[in-house]
Structure formats: C-alpha cells, structure tokens
Amino acid sequence: MAPQLTLQAPLELPPTEVSPYLTQLWSQGLQGATGAATFTLVVWEPAWLEQHLIRTGRCDGPITGLVNEERLEAARLAVSECGLPFSTAPMAPDLAWALGQLGGEHQAQDLRGQFVSGAISAHMPRRLITLAATLADNHPLETMVAAYCPLPEEGGTGGACGDVVVLKGGMGALHQGLALISPLVGNDLPCWVWWNGSLDEAPEMLSALAPIPRRLMVDSSLGTPRRCLDLLVERIGAGQAVNDLNWLRLRSWRESLAMVFDPPGRRDALNHVVQLDIDVEGNHPVKGLLLAAWIADRLGWHLENSFVIPTGEASGDGFGAEFQRTDGESVRFRLMPVPVGVPKAHPGALVGLRLICAPAERPPLCVILCSESGGCMRLESGGMASMELAEEVVPLPNESEEMEVARLLGGGHDTTNPLLAAAVPLAAKLLAH
Amino acid sequence: MNAILTNPLRVGLRQERVISPQCIVIFGASGDLTHRKLIPALFELFRQRRLPSEFAVLGCARRPWSDEEFRSRMATALGEEVRNHQSAWEQFASCLFYEPVDLEQPEHVVRLGQRLEVIDRLKATRGNRTFYLSVSPAFYGSGCRSLAAAGLLADPSRSRVVIEKPFGRDYGSAQQLNKVVGTCAQESQIFRIDHYLGKETVQNILVLRFANAIFEPIWNRNYIANVQITAAETVGVEERAGYYESSGALRDMVQNHLTQMLALTTMEAPGRFDPEAIRNEKAKVLQAARLADEQEPWNCCVRGQYSSGGSQARPMSGYRQEPGVNTNSTTETYVAMKLFINNWRWQGVPFYLRTGKRLPKRMSEVVLTFREAPVHLFDAAGGSPTANQLILRIQPDEGAGFLFEVKAPGSGMRSRPVDMHFSYDESFGEPSDEGYVRLLADAMLGDPTLFTRSDEVEAAWRLYTPLLELIDDSPWQLPIHPYESGTWGPGASDNLLANDGLMWRRP
Structure with a gap:
C-alpha cells in the first residue's frame, strides 16, 4: 500500500x-x-538512521520515517564503511550511531x-x-x-x-x-x-x-537486550497493553514449530524434549530468547539456571540454560550468535532452531527449523543419523513495520497477549548477566 | 505414556486476520439461533482473542429485555461453556447489550441508531457495524429497508448485513428479494450465509483441488464416471415443523448446502484466490447445471417422507405423526435427484444428490467415482475390479479417502480394493471451529468468499425450478414415497441409480 x-x-x-x-x-x-x-x-x-543516511549523502530525501528497501540497501552498504561486523543489521542502533560519527551536511525536506x-x-x-x-x-x-x-x-x-x-x-x-x-x-x-x-x-x-492505559507498541530488537526485556517486564507487569513487533515477527517460527506437532502421533514427543538450540544473527539474543521462553512456557518447563557462553567472537556471546521438565528430567538450552553475510533488517533475526526429543522406547525425534534466507548447517551437524528428522523451512515475514502496526491498530486489545506476557519474564531470566 | 491431548504450541496462533473494532447487531436475539449458534460462536472468537477490545454485541428483538436480562439469558443458554470459562464470560458479557426493536417500526430503528452511537462512544467501535438478520425470512426485505431508511447502511465500508437462509422460496422470490436488498445496500455489504461453507472440509474441497497438481488433470468427464453428493441426518423434524412443512428437504438442504458442495466440486479454477473470482466460477458452473430431464423432471427426482420405524426399545414416529405436522402432509423429508452440468469439463457426467432425515447415519460426503481401467488384466477378489473413488468426507470423521485396487496377498495376481485415508483428527488433532465461528469472523472482516452472491442464489433456485413448479402445481407427478425411519430412503431412490447401472455408496 x-x-x-x-x-x-x-x-x-x-x-x-x-x-x-x-x-x-x-x-x-x-x-x-x-x-x-x-x-x-x-x-x-x-528516524536517526534515515536522517544520517541522508545527511551523509547515502540516500536522497525527503525524510519520511518510513523504512523502505532503498534505505535498507544504503544501510547495508554503510555497515562495512563504518567498520562494523558484517552481521550488523541495517536497523541496528549501532549503525545509526556509527553513521553519526561521519561528516556530511546534506539537507532534505522533513516530512x-x-x-x-x-x-x-x-x-x-x-x-x-x-x-x-x-x-x-x-x-x-x-x-x-x-x-x-x-x-x-x-x-x-x-x-x-x-x-x-x-x-x-x-x-x-x-x-x-x-x-x-x-x-x-x-x-x-x-x-x-x-x-x-x-x-x-x-x-x-x-x-x-x-x-497506562495507553497501549504501547515497541520493538525489542532495537536497544540493548537487557533494557528491552526489562522494559517489557516492567510494562507488562504494571498491566499495560504492550505489543512487541519483535515478538510478532516470531509468528512464522511459532506456526512452523506448532505445525510439526499438529499430528497427534507426534505430540507425545513434546513431553520428552531433551535439547533446544537456537541460532540468531549477530549479538542480539532477544528474539531467540522470546522463542525459547515461549516454548518453555507452553511445555511447562521450570528454569533451573542460566549462564553466558563466551565465544570470543565479534558476533557476541551465547546463552545457555538448564530447564526441568514437568517429569523432572532436564532440558539443555543453547542460544548462539552466528555470523551472517547479509543480515535481515532487524538485529537478532532467527537463523535456525533445533529441538531434540527422546521418548522412551522410540527413536529420538529431531526437529530443525531453518530460516528461508539462510542455512542451518550448524544445527544439522552431528549425531542425527539415528533420529527421525522433521525439517522445515520457515518463510520470511513479508510485512513491513507499518503493516504490523496497522494490524494492531485495526483490531487491538487493551491487554497484553497472554503468550507474550508469559514469555517475557522467562526470557529476561534467560538473559543471564 | 503421558499423552498430550492438544498441541500446546498451537494455542493462540489463530490470529492471522484481525477483526476491526465493531458492533454486531443481532436481530432475532430472543430466538433459537442466537443462543445456540451466534453467541457461542462470538464467545469462542472472544476466547481465542480474535475479537478486538473495542467490540460489542447488540441483541435486538421485540421482547422488552434489559442488557442484564439478555446477558443472563445468554449465560444460562451457554451453560457449561460459561461455567468452564467464568472469567472470560464476565469480560465478554460486558460487551453484550440489548435494545427492544421491532424492525417494522421506523421509530424503533431510529432509536436503534441512537443506541448504536452510544455504544460506539462507550466501546470505541468506530461506527463499524454488522447487522445479522436472524429473523423470519418474511422480514429480510423489510428489515433491510428499515435499516437503509434509517441511514444505517449508508457507509459500505462500515456496515454490512448478514442474511440467514432461506434466501427466497424459489427463483422468482429470490430475484425479488435480491432486488429489494440491492436497493438498500451494495452487493459487497450483503453476506448471505450458508453455514455449510463454514465447514473446514467444505473449504478443503477448494484446497484439495487447486493446491495439488495431481487432481485437476483428472477432474473431468474423461476420468470421472459419476459424482454422488450426500447429506444424511439421523434426526427427524424435531421442533422445526412449522418451518419445515413449508420448505421440505429440497428447499431446506438441496438448494443451499448440497448445491454449494456441488459448485465447489465442479467449478473451474479461479484465476486468483479472491472472493469475486471464486464466486464468479461458482455462479458460472451453477448456471451450466441442469436437471437430468427438465421436460419430465419426475424421471430424475425422487421424493420421500419418513414413516415410523426404529426398534421396540427406541421407536421412531413417522413424519406425519410429528407435532405440528399436517397428518396428510406431502412435504418431502428425503429427496434424491440426478443432474448434469453442460460444460466442457462435465458434459455427460451424472451428478446424484440426496439428502434426508431419519437416515441411519449422520454424514455428508462427496464421492467421485472414476472410470474403470480400460482393460482388466487381473481377477478381482470381488468379481470385478472396484472403480477408484475419491471420497471427501464433510462430516463426521472429516477428511478424505481414496479407494484403489492393490494386489491381494497370495500366490495369484488377484486385486482387491483398499482405502487410503486422510483424517483431520489424525493430522491436525484439533477440533475445527464450528461453521458459525468462521463465518461470523469472515463477515466482520468483510470477507465475502464463503458467502453466496446474488447470482449464485438465483442460479441455484433456477436449477430446481422445474421441480419446484411440479411440486407446487402437480405434486402427484412427483409423488412422496414413504420410507421407514432409520433406513437409507425409499426404494425408488435406489432405482434412480439402478437405471444407470449404479448404486448409492453405503457409507
């Protein structure tokens, strides 16, 4: 439109x-x-990014506040010029800040x-x-x-x-x-x-x-992960209707994972999850943590402990956790940042998910979901030859920020989605200090 | 093993389309449909968070109820559903309002408009309104006129009218009603509801046909020998004698539900998944449909009426003994017929439709029987090979089956039929939404795909006009054959197929 x-x-x-x-x-x-x-x-x-892209002559005006492909392309080109890691998403505030350090006095109409x-x-x-x-x-x-x-x-x-x-x-x-x-x-x-x-x-x-009671729409992929999650926890806890665009962009991942377990014959495997691995782009784990927290909440897992996994890489550290299932057995969780050549628009986009279930007296089930735009070779490697494999490719969301916002405005709620409300506090705990 | 009955990851994912803030106004709010279907469907949508916070239901009827009385009556009617979800009900009930309205009284409609403005302010429903006419069909035209006269249908982007079946009694009255409704609102505002189209399995006919490359090349006269469409009910007329006596099975079931299944099964592929493209194709195929013998319709149609039956332990009374039914009634409770579709795809393929009450099994299905293999190389366990059949099970046990021949185990090369089986339950494990849940949501979204357009309705009535005229003018030419309750209809119905060397599928 x-x-x-x-x-x-x-x-x-x-x-x-x-x-x-x-x-x-x-x-x-x-x-x-x-x-x-x-x-x-x-x-x-x-619209800091857009303003700096125009000021430094990387884009033409006017300033509109709307993100389009031209702006994103210019931002991707600017990532390397600013000396940032290739995995830096064009919408990352780091990029706008780095562009702010560059000279340029181009002017444009501000609409x-x-x-x-x-x-x-x-x-x-x-x-x-x-x-x-x-x-x-x-x-x-x-x-x-x-x-x-x-x-x-x-x-x-x-x-x-x-x-x-x-x-x-x-x-x-x-x-x-x-x-x-x-x-x-x-x-x-x-x-x-x-x-x-x-x-x-x-x-x-x-x-x-x-x-409160104004309804808040935020994007938890923009900002430091701790601040993003703490703000969500605080606002939702206070009873505000909070909508997180980063959470909404998880829709296709949640749908794809749910689809794997739609056949009743597969459902019992959900009682026997032993391992959950999630790969994300760059060093912004919030989206991956929200996905993990949603799964843990839906399956009734209890968080035992969480910890940082230092990688020593520019792409950032990983996060790990141990959960306890409802039957007392352990679930191992790992979220790792992976470098990508062409990151998606928002920081921390998901690259892949692996869920391993080990039901008694049945072959283990390995579910792998991969992003449409990238592979998930890391998750496909190692020890799965004996497992039943369910592999799905998750389609990329094709809706702009404004479309998501419009959907919310078109028929919103005065309370926070209960699934988000349940996932956020758990995601905040998974983000170990 | 600790079985999980529902998919815990599926919860909350049915939010793909967003319903705008709005007020749904139900005329006939004191009636049966409101508390049996409409309010439960709206409550289900509410519990699935598919309704926005800015939402209201305004019940309207002649009875002088208050908001509180309406809420309390609905709570009582929903019973266990409310007890199981008490806090959700309390929130939902706060969106229920009631206004005593007689649509025939202009001042009542003016007052209704004022009440709607108050509700708009109270619930921020933005002037979006869906008017649901759950009233006697006699009031459809005058109801629309009253709403239009009060300016309540003036904005096509914000107001729409849902009209229950039956839409007319015959071709002429349907045309007349379309004309009246068309002067009150644009076609895009009119949603003629047929709850059969709300069923997942009916919608699945479209997906099965047009999302799979393997079916469409053989979905035509070259490969399909005949098609049977059945909608069987075990119940009798129950409390609907007043209505049923003047309608009968042809008007009650065939003209709408069975005809919609026929249209979806036989339509051409639309160019795109777009309401108008789909409805164009449905209308086109219905316009090409004809009774197998229009000149002498009694040759292609059988009417029946259930008589007493059952067992000593559970006796079932005959139709004429039902309360409210004329003891000499000639209303049909069963009808079977043969049709053709005169187009390139279907020329010469017979379509057999049947529906009836008090049949042995509640089921609806579409059965496509394919032509036999040109040469029989193998002995068949059953004497001759069974023709391939694709069975689309609409209800119950929703799904599809494919019947084909395989080698019977053993040293010879005998063939026998087996069934390849797809079941919604086994694949998805979640009960489908009730038809009204889907259709109410679609109406509020303004999506007319699953609603019947004026030309479709007219084409459907026109198709059965020779039969309706015969029933009205010279019913003796289309006699009522009695059949015992709990059987598969009158013997004459079997003869209809036997004349073509076929038999009804016994599900």
Missing part, C-alpha cells in the same frame, strides 16, 4: 496555539464533518508525520501525533497541524476526518513539547503509542508518552 500524504499542507503554528486551533477547526472549520471515532496514535519517530503509511491511514486515525526528533539538538520546537478527510478510494465517505500534529525539534525542545500531548490525546478514544526507535533512548520521554 502506497504511503499517503496529508491532503492539506500542514500549517505551522506556535505550540501554544495548537490545541485552540484544533478545537476551533473541528467546531467551525470542518462543519459537516465529524472526527473519526477511531483512536489516537502517538509516534516517537526519531515525518505527514507521510503516513497507507496501511495505517486506512484505519482513519482520529489524531496522529508524531514526535520527530532532529539531529541538531538545539533545533527549536516546531509544531505543525493538518486536518484530512479520507478520499473515497481509501474507503472514506468524506464525513469522518482526522488530524495530524507534528512536533519537530531537538531533544530538549521535544521535552518542552510534551506538555502539549496530554490535552491532544484526550480520554474518549483508545490511544496507541508507537515507540519507533531504540528502547535505550529517552526513557523519560517514553514514560511521559506512554502511561
């Missing part, structure tokens, strides 16, 4: 006039139109907040508030406002409209602008907060933007 621009050029207003202007607009300027009774979406949109993904605009947000942090820390606060009514071809009938508010500026200026947000959000419609950046940055901004 093509991105949609706001129909009306945004009007730049002094921050103090934003709220009165919108009130006046809806009461007088848009007579005959009603505000869509949908939701408010607040987006933290620093963040006005360039709305078609998938999101199709849900007709009542109000879309974008916080667009600029590279220049001393950039003063700019506030822009636009109203829009969906075109008939977008499914609109012209009667239900929304508005767009953009707050742009340096970090200090955006902090000042936070006071504007609450009156704009209101309490009559659900509010979603999409933290479309690293979870390491601006924690006080995150706290201010996403108090």
